Amino acid sequence: MERAREALRVGDHLDEAVERLPVRAHRAGEEASFYEGFALRGIRVQRIQRGFLCCSFTVPPRLTDVEGQMASGAIANLVDELGAAALTSQGHHIKVSVDMNIAFLSPAKLGDELEILSRVLGHKGGYSGTHVLLRNKTTGQVIAEGRHSMFGNLKSKI
Numbered sequence: 001m002e003r004a005r006e007a008l009r010v011g012d013h014l015d016e017a018v019e020r021l022p023v024r025a026h027r028a029g030e031e032a033s034f035y036e037g038f039a040l041r042g043i044r045v046q047r048i049q050r051g052f053l054c055c056s057f058t059v060p061p062r063l064t065d066v067e068g069q070m071a072s073g074a075i076a077n078l079v080d081e082l083g084a085a086a087l088t089s090q091g092h093h094i095k096v097s098v099d100m101n102i103a104f105l106s107p108a109k110l111g112d113e114l115e116i117l118s119r120v121l122g123h124k125g126g127y128s129g130t131h132v133l134l135r136n137k138t139t140g141q142v143i144a145e146g147r148h149s150m151f152g153n154l155k156s157k158i
Helices: 001-008 012-019 036-042 072-090
Strands: 044-049 051-060 095-102 112-126 127-136 143-153
Touching: 036 044, 036 072, 044 072, 051 072, 072 127, 072 143
Parallel strands: none
Antiparallel strands: 044 051, 051 112, 095 143, 112 127, 127 143
């Protein structure tokens, strides 16, 4: 239990640094939040087609854990955001996440360049499914593979 507590502990100096960050309010739905900017800054879209995205991303220090590997939460965030982006590329409105399943297969280290492929699997009513694959661009090794399910009305009835 002590080991788990230590893994979740952030040093006092980091707590103070986070408290000093200038975070301004944003208009939901109109601009990115601080969190989205922090997590997604550095993504480069290589190719975009209807229902498909190909991006590259170099693992930055801000998204690594104490061992210098990309944090699993950062990987989950990429699956979430890029799965939704693939839906947006088809002209669909942003939906609410229903389920996300991620297989973490190998670590990504600080400075590794990743290739991220995101595609829409299909739609059934207001339900949509996407698949996101993260792979090391140099070695070809799969870092993670995720499926992201979302639900929402495709057209407003207002």
